[in-house]
Amino acid sequence: MTDAIDVVVVGSLNHDIVAGVEVAPGPGETVLARTLTRTNGGKGGNQAAAAARAGARVLMISSVGVDAEGDMQVDNLTGYGVDVSGIARQADVRTSLALIWVRPDGENSIIVTPGAKDRVTPDLVRRQSSGVGGVKVVLAQSEVGAAVSDACAEVAQQMGARFVLSCGPVVLPSLTTLRDCDPVIVNASEARDLLGQVGADATVPEATLADALLVATGAASVVVTLGARGSLLAQADGPLVVLPAVKAEKVVDTTGAGDTYCGVVAARLALGDTLEDACQQAAVAGAAAVGWLGARPAA
Numbered sequence: 001m002t003d004a005i006d007v008v009v010v011g012s013l014n015h016d017i018v019a020g021v022e023v024a025p026g027p028g029e030t031v032l033a034r035t036l037t038r039t040n041g042g043k044g045g046n047q048a049a050a051a052a053r054a055g056a057r058v059l060m061i062s063s064v065g066v067d068a069e070g071d072m073q074v075d076n077l078t079g080y081g082v083d084v085s086g087i088a089r090q091a092d093v094r095t096s097l098a099l100i101w102v103r104p105d106g107e108n109s110i111i112v113t114p115g116a117k118d119r120v121t122p123d124l125v126r127r128q129s130s131g132v133g134g135v136k137v138v139l140a141q142s143e144v145g146a147a148v149s150d151a152c153a154e155v156a157q158q159m160g161a162r163f164v165l166s167c168g169p170v171v172l173p174s175l176t177t178l179r180d181c182d183p184v185i186v187n188a189s190e191a192r193d194l195l196g197q198v199g200a201d202a203t204v205p206e207a208t209l210a211d212a213l214l215v216a217t218g219a220a221s222v223v224v225t226l227g228a229r230g231s232l233l234a235q236a237d238g239p240l241v242v243l244p245a246v247k248a249e250k251v252v253d254t255t256g257a258g259d260t261y262c263g264v265v266a267a268r269l270a271l272g273d274t275l276e277d278a279c280q281q282a283a284v285a286g287a288a289a290v291g292w293l294g295a296r297p298a299a
C-alpha cells in the first residue's frame with residue numbers, strides 16, 4: 001500500500017446497465033429501450049475517478065466480485081491513476097449491478113442491486129486504510145451504510161484527515177460522525193430528508209437549507225447543491241455563501257454528475273483549496289459531467 005495518498009474514497013463499485021428510454025416505465029408497464037450500455041459506476045468509484053481526474057492521488061476502498069465486471073472496474077480506475085489496492089475481490093458474490101433508465105432529457109432512475117458492494121464494511125475500511133500515509137481527505141458516501149460512514153469518520157480522525165460525506169441517499173450516521181463532516185454534501189431533497197431524520201424542521205425555505213443543516217447536524221460545514229440554481233455553502237466559522245450554477249453545454253445523462261461534484265470537492269480540498277474554491281471547481285466539473293453517457297468519461 002502506498003504512503004503517497006491525498007484522498008481515500010470508500011464506497012460502492014457497481015456495474016451500471018443503462019437503458020436509454022423515451023419515458024420511464026410506470027407501474028405494470030413495459031417500455032422498449034432505444035439503447036443499452038454496460039459501464040462502470042457506483043458512487044464510490046465515480047467519486048474516486050473524479051477526484052483522480054482533478055489531480056489528487058486517490059486510494060479506492062471497495063469490494064467487487066471475481067468476475068468480468070470486477071475486472072472492468074479495476075482496469076477503469078487504474079486507467080484514471082487510482083490506487084486500486086484497497087479493492088477487495090469476493091470469490092462467492094458477484095459485483096453489484098445498478099439498473100438505470102435514462103430519458104432523452106438526461107434524467108435518470110436507478111436501482112442498485114445487492115452484491116459485492118455489501119462487503120464494504122467497517123472492518124474492510126480499517127484493514128485497507130491501515131498503514132496509508134499522507135491522507136488529507138477521507139471521502140465516503142452514505143449509500144454504503146451508516147456503520148461504514150462512522151468507520152470512515154473514525155479513520156479520518158486517526159489519520160488527521162478531513163472527513164467529507166456525500167449523504168445521498170440519506171442513511172443517517174451517528175451524531176458524532178455528522179459533527180465530523182467538513183463538509184456534508186447533499187442535494188435539496190436530501191437536505192430536507194436529513195433535516196427530518198435529525199428531528200429538525202424540513203420545511204424551511206430553500207435559501208436557508210444549508211444554515212439549517214449546519215445548526216441541526218453540528219457539522220463543520222454543509223454544501224447543498226441546487227442544480228440549475230447553484231449551491232449553498234454554510235461553514236461554522238463563516239457566512240453563508242451562495243454559488244451560482246455553471247450552465248451545462250449539453251445534457252446527455254445526469255447519472256454520476258453529483259458524484260463528479262463530490263470527488264472534485266474532495267480532491268481540491270486535499271490539494272489546498274478553500275471550500276468555496278473547491279465547490280466552484282466542482283460545479284464546473286459537474287456541469288461537464290452531464291455531457292457524456294454513463295457515470296464516468298472515458299479514462
Ligand code: RIB
Nearest residue numbers: 014041042043098256295
Ligand atoms: O450516482 C450514480 C451512481 O449511483 C451509479 O453509477 C450507480 O451505480 C449508483 O451507485
